Amino acid sequence: MAPPKKASDGYHHGDLRAALLRAAVELIAEHGVAKLSLRECARHAGVSHAAPYRHFESKDALLVAIAEEGFAWLHEAGRAAMDGLTDPRKRLDAYGVAYVRFALEHPVHHRVMFTLQPDDDSLTAGLGREAFELLQAAAVAVTGPEVDPRHAAVAAWSIPHGLSMLILDGRVPAGLVTDEDAAEDLARAVLSLWRGPLGG
Amino acid sequence: MAPPKKASDGYHHGDLRAALLRAAVELIAEHGVAKLSLRECARHAGVSHAAPYRHFESKDALLVAIAEEGFAWLHEAGRAAMDGLTDPRKRLDAYGVAYVRFALEHPVHHRVMFTLQPDDDSLTAGLGREAFELLQAAAVAVTGPEVDPRHAAVAAWSIPHGLSMLILDGRVPAGLVTDEDAAEDLARAVLSLWRGPLGG
DNA sequence: CCCAGGATGTTGACGATGCCAACATCCGTG
DNA sequence: CACGGATGTTGGCATCGTCAACATCCTGGG
Known part of the structure; x- marks a missing residue:
């Protein structure tokens, strides 16, 4: 076959x-x-x-293919991380941590995924929809139905995404992210800061 | 002269x-x-x-120059946004909102700032240090001295940075960011979600 | 079994690009 | 007022993305 x-x-x-x-x-x-x-x-x-x-078809198509691969992996990583967890908040955190770990493990994919320019709109549209919907569901489970789901999703996405970007761009003080496990710890620390002194 | x-x-x-x-x-x-x-x-x-x-010197140098310009503007925007505010949390939020607004007003600069590859390490190192330090100070003022300042800064940076990136990449549902003011509203909504249902 | 057509690779070419060297023009300063 | 440095220009080279024409190989229908 x-x-x-x-x-x-x-x-x-x-x-x-x-x-x-x-x-x-x-x-x-x-x-x-x-x-x-x-x-x-x-x-x-x-x-x-x-x-x-x-x-x-073109060089851009090659990049889009890398992005597709990355989004599929990300979706799978998020799914696996939440697997078995039932507490909504724990599920959301698990997704976030897995997100950061994914970025560290596949820095090139992550970068390509979010570097494609709107030129490629036709190619890019709907790329990573699955991953987004998974996250949105996890976020809504935490915020409850009275919050705009799009707001919930964007808010929940911002932290792991921002953190990943900062790490990959080398803007996080060296030594804080020596390897993937350290990055996970950092992700947890950031989340708990927003639940503690920064939030509330 | x-x-x-x-x-x-x-x-x-x-x-x-x-x-x-x-x-x-x-x-x-x-x-x-x-x-x-x-x-x-x-x-x-x-x-x-x-x-x-x-x-x-080169095409990359041109891009670095754009990034430098952007970081200077960002620093100034953050400074201006916090100007006159004394409550630490309000100052931090003001910085975050200004950050997102800056990204919307200067999407190209923002993208170039965080797209430069580590190739340009020599050129990139210390680029935007001022902006980072300003943010770190604002974050530490909220968390207090018992929190690692680097953690505080990264946590505080993640949300506006992630949100900006998602917006610029068109990953935020259209209609949620029709213009800069809408983006500001979204930024505030995201922050308050982390202080409300997502946080605590 | 075999051979025709599609899938996959190759060669060669074209225009555009980043960058360099040699040359031209112009400004300010001695 | 001449001359040296700053700024622009022309021309050239190696490389790149892409296309067209051609070569090779695999597969399925007779």
């Missing part, structure tokens, strides 16, 4: 699409998304400079 | 640096930072394709 990995025969690659995505992520991690070049992805995958066009 | 604007004489431009910055911001607003081209900036400013190099 559709074995994701066919054998390479020297002419056909076997799984170029996945190889290109891997190469792109690696190159972005090294030189930043701005300097990503399709031709270098092709080189890394060992194919000619035009081969990528058999799998992606 | 240094009149920022000399007269244009047909050969020399008069104020090319500022004109290039303006053109860059305009072009980024139109086509996204990814497709910004120095040569098109030059065309917009009415000079030849290599003229920009008399004012910016």
Whole structure:
């Protein structure tokens, strides 16, 4: 049927699409998304400079594919983190912590997900809707029905999203985020600050 | 001395640096930072394709200059917003609201500020330190001295930063942010949600 | 079994870009 | 008033995104 990995025969690659995505992520991690070049992805995958066009309409489409992958992973991470929890507040916190951890584990994906310009509107629209709806449900479960669900979702999203962005941009004092576990701790600390001295 | 604007004489431009910055911001607003081209900036400013190099070492340097300008404006906006307020919590909220308003008023600057890749570390380091320190002081004034100031600052920053990013990326349901004033209202709503149902 | 057509890769080309070097023009200062 | 530095210009190079034409390989219908 559709074995994701066919054998390479020297002419056909076997799984170029996945190889290109891997190469792109690696190159972005090294030189930043701005300097990503399709031709270098092709080189890394060992194919000619035009081969990528058999799998992606354009360079932007490649980036959109990375974003799609990232949103799927994020959705899954959020789902898994809340799995088994019943207390609405604990569920929401778990989502937030998982969000930050995801950003740390897949910094390139996270960056690409939220770097795509509105140019790509047609491609971008509805990208990550699942993840958003999951979060919105978790938030509404906490705020109750008298709060505008969109407000609830945006509020709940802001903290983990802002924190992730700040970490990835290196704006959080070094030493506070030595690894993913430290980032989780930081996320918990931030949330509890808003439940404690900053909130109330 | 240094009149920022000399007269244009047909050969020399008069104020090319500022004109290039303006053109860059305009072009980024139109086509996204990814497709910004120095040569098109030059065309917009009415000079030849290599003229920009008399004012910016590289394309990245142009972007860094935009970021610097943005951080200066942000710092000033935060300062002005807190001006005259004495209650620590009100000051912090005012900063947050001003932050979101700034992002809406200068979306390109905001995006460039937080899009620069760690490549530019040497250029980026300490960029926006002033704005960060102002926020940290405002946050510590709320949390009190027994809270790690870095935690306080990051927590206080996360909400307006996350909210701004979500808005600029178009991830906030349309209609919730029709203009800058609506964005301010949304910012206040988000903050009060964290003080109300989401917090405590 | 085989061969025709689609899927996948390759080569070559075009225009645009970032950046550099060599040259031109103009301003202010000795 | 001449001359040196600041500012612009022209031309060139390597690279890039993309397209068209061509090559290779796999697969399914006879």
